[in-house]
Amino acid sequence: MNMRNDAEIILIGNELLKGDRRDSHLKYLGGALGRTGVRPGLCQVVGDERERVAAMVRDSVDRTRALIICGGLGPTEDDITREAVADGLGEPLEFDEEAWEIIRSYFASLGLTPSDTNRRQALFPRGATPINNTNGTAPGFSIDANGCLVFALPGPPHELIPMMEADVLPRLRAVFRRPPIFTETFRTAAIGESTLAPLIEEIVPRYAEFEFASLFSPSGVDIIVSEREGTQQREHLEERATAFGNELKKILGHKYYANGNISLEEVVGKLLAGKEMTLSIAESLTGGLIGKRISDVPGCSRYFLADVVSYSNESKVEVLNVSPEALERYGAVSEVVCAQMAKGVRERMNATWGLSTTGIAGPGGGSKEKPVGLCYYGLSWDGGEEVQHRTFRGGRDIVRERVAYAALYLLYKRLVKG
Amino acid sequence: MNMRNDAEIILIGNELLKGDRRDSHLKYLGGALGRTGVRPGLCQVVGDERERVAAMVRDSVDRTRALIICGGLGPTEDDITREAVADGLGEPLEFDEEAWEIIRSYFASLGLTPSDTNRRQALFPRGATPINNTNGTAPGFSIDANGCLVFALPGPPHELIPMMEADVLPRLRAVFRRPPIFTETFRTAAIGESTLAPLIEEIVPRYAEFEFASLFSPSGVDIIVSEREGTQQREHLEERATAFGNELKKILGHKYYANGNISLEEVVGKLLAGKEMTLSIAESLTGGLIGKRISDVPGCSRYFLADVVSYSNESKVEVLNVSPEALERYGAVSEVVCAQMAKGVRERMNATWGLSTTGIAGPGGGSKEKPVGLCYYGLSWDGGEEVQHRTFRGGRDIVRERVAYAALYLLYKRLVKG
Numbered sequence: 001m002n003m004r005n006d007a008e009i010i011l012i013g014n015e016l017l018k019g020d021r022r023d024s025h026l027k028y029l030g031g032a033l034g035r036t037g038v039r040p041g042l043c044q045v046v047g048d049e050r051e052r053v054a055a056m057v058r059d060s061v062d063r064t065r066a067l068i069i070c071g072g073l074g075p076t077e078d079d080i081t082r083e084a085v086a087d088g089l090g091e092p093l094e095f096d097e098e099a100w101e102i103i104r105s106y107f108a109s110l111g112l113t114p115s116d117t118n119r120r121q122a123l124f125p126r127g128a129t130p131i132n133n134t135n136g137t138a139p140g141f142s143i144d145a146n147g148c149l150v151f152a153l154p155g156p157p158h159e160l161i162p163m164m165e166a167d168v169l170p171r172l173r174a175v176f177r178r179p180p181i182f183t184e185t186f187r188t189a190a191i192g193e194s195t196l197a198p199l200i201e202e203i204v205p206r207y208a209e210f211e212f213a214s215l216f217s218p219s220g221v222d223i224i225v226s227e228r229e230g231t232q233q234r235e236h237l238e239e240r241a242t243a244f245g246n247e248l249k250k251i252l253g254h255k256y257y258a259n260g261n262i263s264l265e266e267v268v269g270k271l272l273a274g275k276e277m278t279l280s281i282a283e284s285l286t287g288g289l290i291g292k293r294i295s296d297v298p299g300c301s302r303y304f305l306a307d308v309v310s311y312s313n314e315s316k317v318e319v320l321n322v323s324p325e326a327l328e329r330y331g332a333v334s335e336v337v338c339a340q341m342a343k344g345v346r347e348r349m350n351a352t353w354g355l356s357t358t359g360i361a362g363p364g365g366g367s368k369e370k371p372v373g374l375c376y377y378g379l380s381w382d383g384g385e386e387v388q389h390r391t392f393r394g395g396r397d398i399v400r401e402r403v404a405y406a407a408l409y410l411l412y413k414r415l416v417k418g
Numbered sequence: 419m420n421m422r423n424d425a426e427i428i429l430i431g432n433e434l435l436k437g438d439r440r441d442s443h444l445k446y447l448g449g450a451l452g453r454t455g456v457r458p459g460l461c462q463v464v465g466d467e468r469e470r471v472a473a474m475v476r477d478s479v480d481r482t483r484a485l486i487i488c489g490g491l492g493p494t495e496d497d498i499t500r501e502a503v504a505d506g507l508g509e510p511l512e513f514d515e516e517a518w519e520i521i522r523s524y525f526a527s528l529g530l531t532p533s534d535t536n537r538r539q540a541l542f543p544r545g546a547t548p549i550n551n552t553n554g555t556a557p558g559f560s561i562d563a564n565g566c567l568v569f570a571l572p573g574p575p576h577e578l579i580p581m582m583e584a585d586v587l588p589r590l591r592a593v594f595r596r597p598p599i600f601t602e603t604f605r606t607a608a609i610g611e612s613t614l615a616p617l618i619e620e621i622v623p624r625y626a627e628f629e630f631a632s633l634f635s636p637s638g639v640d641i642i643v644s645e646r647e648g649t650q651q652r653e654h655l656e657e658r659a660t661a662f663g664n665e666l667k668k669i670l671g672h673k674y675y676a677n678g679n680i681s682l683e684e685v686v687g688k689l690l691a692g693k694e695m696t697l698s699i700a701e702s703l704t705g706g707l708i709g710k711r712i713s714d715v716p717g718c719s720r721y722f723l724a725d726v727v728s729y730s731n732e733s734k735v736e737v738l739n740v741s742p743e744a745l746e747r748y749g750a751v752s753e754v755v756c757a758q759m760a761k762g763v764r765e766r767m768n769a770t771w772g773l774s775t776t777g778i779a780g781p782g783g784g785s786k787e788k789p790v791g792l793c794y795y796g797l798s799w800d801g802g803e804e805v806q807h808r809t810f811r812g813g814r815d816i817v818r819e820r821v822a823y824a825a826l827y828l829l830y831k832r833l834v835k836g
Contacts, residue, residue, distance in 0.1 A: 019445045030434070
């Protein structure tokens, strides 16, 4: 390959290649570089192998303007990044007294003394500049290799991310002098992939300046547009994104519920707070998932009163005023019990809204009449109620996630229409 | 690089490099290959660029015995994997009537007709064998390139994983004829990284046959050992892993709580079920997180009665019998209220154990006496109670995850000792 890249990434760690750990760096780095106007062309994941990494660094510096290497800076013998980068660039390692002092004082701040093996962490390829690590013992470093800026950073995200933000990104901003890559996320709920895709495909050809991606999550489908490589003005791109949003609104109505990283539970929270309304929840199969999502939002205590997760029939009767007769006659997984749960929790907590779920998450517990995945979700308010049901597919976790968001959407729909 | 690899992986998709989506394939593929005795040497993540991918395929087939390519098999013009592999191997694309029939019948099963653009999905490099996709429209394919087995698979995990299991892994098993790479996970809780690391470092040198990795999660630290490349007998490795586990037990006691992928909530669930005990929970800042974890375990309805998430003071009084005086005098975030919550939910639900949390998740709501991160977690049983508190660090999510597991550990400790 002889493409010239803005940036390349090398992630080092046997645990990534063996599947012991799911990488989180690329998602962060890709987003952070995009905000800096830099497009990574390649990311390579490799084990703790000195020779291999050295060869990769050698190849990489000839075809990229920036190279970010993550991991392998710890004190043990498996940590080979210092040596590999030095080998790759043909520079010897040199001991840096100043960096060693910083490592010692970091240990001292924890009431500890570094061991001799930690001395390795003060070794850097000749010509490198240490990058201070305020959250761990391993300093990073940067080095200019014939016009390619090489950065080596430690693996733990809580160490790497602050070092990227404080040191690497400002350096890249100064070198590339580019505006952020324009990107916008359009979030939808309550519409499936197969229904949405053909609707979107009709609009997409009119927006040649954008790349489109669809992301599926339990809450729905996100449509991400981002600027194709080129020289468009930000103002123009913003206008075009607004136009796309307007078209989406016409087609989807309230099913297109927010832009950006705003979650459905945040939108629901804002609507509740704005209307000075309150919410209480009664969950069966979702086991606290809706309450967890609602309370993920800071400041939720203004509108979120309580969530009763009632697994046992007794607790449904005792706390939610579900009638023993209804449980006996229709079973816990039924429209009647779902409605009683929503009403019971609303009245008990004196809330504006009562939201409820009951169903069979699986893998066991299904029958012919009530198969695994059958879920009821209901909403109660002063003077009315609405209960829906669906048989969700997927494993236990997916069923639970989906019914949680179906219930939240039921509330959202009422809030946004009322 | 002229290393000979068992396997290499190429992940294709602009959304991965731009950080729009967090990759999940490598974790699955690394684990699946390991179970097949195959060690991946390199994973490359690249955008939807035909020339670049073609060059990567060309380089890769000369240095690896198996190459797995994921993504880029959809019907749109951005889907370049078919063309790139054909270019890379110097083969033309040919239309496969049989594959086209399968695609048509897949659409028919959904009540749909494929469009002309879908015809692209029946194009394969000459000499390739289609791989059937029972969960989507895009067939995969395999092709033997001078002794390197190349597999191309669609990106969505629910399509890729069944195709790996049904087709790719059996083929690799037949070619490599290797036993699974031995690996074992030792799970610990309630001990921090900085305390655990030096304890482990003393044992590790005696287990030269293993590679060690530590993974940190909200529930604690996992120690993963896996077989170094070599020719050790499985029996020997199992013995050594048992010996390591025994040493760990001596050092950590109950803090080492399980092997494998068994979670702390599963261990707690088994202990409760075995003792025929029941649990009810009262959560404040954790907002349903503990209930969610407990109900993640299939069959939990045997011991999990209810979870009351009480955000408002009124609901603490109304449902949990917390005394208004205690709320007034000590505040909701206090040892007294935490103890009353645990006792209240236990008595109300007639459970063996009542577990409770209250605290300040942040970012707002802190004060000098009660800083953000201050959390109480308590346990109540017939005739006793235990309340602990700690000030957790990290953001809102991390604080909530940590106190949830601290509370679960409190219960676990009582169950395992009693």
